[in-house]
Amino acid sequence: MAVTLTGFADEISPDLDEQLAVLQAEGISHLELRSIGGTNVLKLTDAELEEAKAKLSAGGFRVSSVGSPIGKYGVRDDFAAELEHVKRACDIAAFLEAPYIRVFSYFIPGGENHADHRGEVVRRMKELAAVAESRSVTLLLENESAVYGDTDDRCLELLEACRSPRLRLAFDPGNFVMNGVKPVSEALPKLKSYIEYVHVKDAAGESRMFVPAGAGDGELAPFIRHLKDTGFHGFLSVEPHLHKYYPELDNPSRFVRAVRALKGLLDDAGLDWN
Numbered sequence: 001m002a003v004t005l006t007g008f009a010d011e012i013s014p015d016l017d018e019q020l021a022v023l024q025a026e027g028i029s030h031l032e033l034r035s036i037g038g039t040n041v042l043k044l045t046d047a048e049l050e051e052a053k054a055k056l057s058a059g060g061f062r063v064s065s066v067g068s069p070i071g072k073y074g075v076r077d078d079f080a081a082e083l084e085h086v087k088r089a090c091d092i093a094a095f096l097e098a099p100y101i102r103v104f105s106y107f108i109p110g111g112e113n114h115a116d117h118r119g120e121v122v123r124r125m126k127e128l129a130a131v132a133e134s135r136s137v138t139l140l141l142e143n144e145s146a147v148y149g150d151t152d153d154r155c156l157e158l159l160e161a162c163r164s165p166r167l168r169l170a171f172d173p174g175n176f177v178m179n180g181v182k183p184v185s186e187a188l189p190k191l192k193s194y195i196e197y198v199h200v201k202d203a204a205g206e207s208r209m210f211v212p213a214g215a216g217d218g219e220l221a222p223f224i225r226h227l228k229d230t231g232f233h234g235f236l237s238v239e240p241h242l243h244k245y246y247p248e249l250d251n252p253s254r255f256v257r258a259v260r261a262l263k264g265l266l267d268d269a270g271l272d273w274n
Helices: 016-025 046-059 079-096 114-135 152-162 173-178 183-194 220-229 251-269
Strands: 002-007 030-033 062-066 100-103 138-142 167-171 195-200 202-204 209-211 235-238
Touching: 002 062, 002 251, 016 030, 016 046, 016 251, 046 079, 062 079, 062 235, 079 100, 079 114, 114 138, 114 152, 114 167, 138 152, 138 195, 152 167, 152 183, 167 183, 173 183, 173 195, 173 202, 183 195, 183 220, 220 251, 235 251
Parallel strands: 002 030, 002 235, 030 062, 062 100, 100 138, 138 167, 167 195, 195 235
Antiparallel strands: 202 209
């Protein structure tokens, strides 16, 4: 059993050709499509998507997930627009044959109590999940900072409240560190049954800086051992955010460093990848 490596290739370059060249050099055949030429995937025209798909097909690449910004909006923002976004994301996922769409759980206004917004966030997430159910695509809830589901407990609340097979978790160790949660010691026991996908970010809690996998407090080594022990064979998506850690390097070099740090952890655990 092997995991499949993918990544947010727009951290390599805005240019899709350069993104694919670096992925190919690292033996990675998938990408999480978030933007091309600085334009978010949901705002790409049909013609631009057709051009991208042709390049992907020619190079033997596949899209693991549509890196949408759905739910990365204020909890009081217009939700009708969000429903249109998720429908568009479903169309794009179908066109690109991507099984997943990344989503978030809405920014909570600073200084306000998360609990006061729970009902509205759950309502929205249930509606998004219902659209996904009707379109046979799976939404991946990312534990992002400043949104409702920024901690393990609140991610669990949402996933349990929605109870949808089409709403699963994109487990992000680095983001948990940034929100004072120990990814393996605290979050994993609560959330392991919902993990469908992994965003490979690590972070140093004291300096509040994203770092290469294994160099921070994200407990990546024991997490990867857990993946091996439980037979996980899904996607590990590299999302470096290493501009502060490696200020002297260019973006392609930062991405390669991030990928090779992950490969080292996989090798140490004896977990095969493709």
